Amino acid sequence: MTVSAAVWLAAAYGTFLLLVAFALDLIARRACGRTPDRRPGPFTYHAGHDAWLCPEDQWLRPYSFDPGTRVMRYRALPAVCNGCPVKQTCTTSDTGREMARSVDPWPASQAERLHRGIACTVALLGVLWPLATALGTRTAAERVVLAGTALLLAAASRPLWSHLHRAPADFPGDFSAEPGDRGRG
Template identity: 55%
Template sequence: MTRPSDAALLVALYAVFLLGVAYSFDRLARRTSARSAKWRTGSFTYHADHDAWLCPEDQWLWPQTFDPDQRVMRYRAKPTVCNACPVKKSCTSSPNGREVTREVDPWPHSEAGRFHRGIACCIALLAVVLPAGMLLSGPGVSDTLLLLMTVATAVAAGIPLARHLWRTPSGFPEQVPHVRAGAPPVTDDRFATRWGSFSVTDVSGSSRLRRTEEEGKHS
């Protein structure tokens, strides 16, 4: 059996390089997400054995609600403890206690995570396409064996990325909730984590307001 050609060796090495880039990109995105989550929680420490957060003042935040749309568990401290805390002004502005959230799904749990995982899968797919495309040109026996091994390796290395992506929920709500009439107002906490990026407005009310303003201008 002759030695594989230089072109086949270069394609095989480049495919391995692409696999390394795909996993490095995914790892970097995961570390960035973990760093962002740590920044949101600040000095709060999560204790898995209690399923609760411990604040810097040695007070516990216990689970309150679970958000099925965003796939996060919400924890809140006791209002009586937070309102009497000496560092409340630098921690929360809510009279209902400080809130901390925790993602219940592994990476990639959010749309941003799925986006980065999708990019990693595309890079890994290139590692399969390049040697597979060279196989279509009818290379020799040595080149064919090398390219087949490269394709098999790339597919085996790319399956964990794609499989984890398929099994991970998107984290997006199925529909945008509407404003409920007579809903009690909720005090805004500028320190709490916000997971929604949409804002809901009363379309009929805003339309009436615009018509009133236009009539006033014409009159």
């Protein structure tokens, strides 16, 4: 029995979609890691002081707030940074090391969940494509190839679903989706 080129193309396209889904998941992980307060390096944020502490025991205090992006910016005193023995490994700025912190951590976590949800949707399409192709008039051998491809793709996509499940949903407790209800819980 022979298997038509259309069946092999459907199997290849399903595999391609799964690879695209993994690429989207990788993008989601990298985007999440680039949020300002997720990669502070050796700096430690102290909520009680609303300040960052550098490894040389110097404080970076708030100096500006962007209400549009809801990001607080922190900076060390230039005199402290410019006289620091590890300045060359920390910053090239002559105005002091700067850190940023998102006041609302949930947008980044929800962006991560969105990207991972899209990745899972693409993976699902990759599984469904060979199954939909099998619905046409096909021989038994072609149906076996398509069903086997769909099963392998479904098994291979399992890590994506696990990543989506583990992605945080950090909506603040006082957040409401209704306009004018912010802060009412």
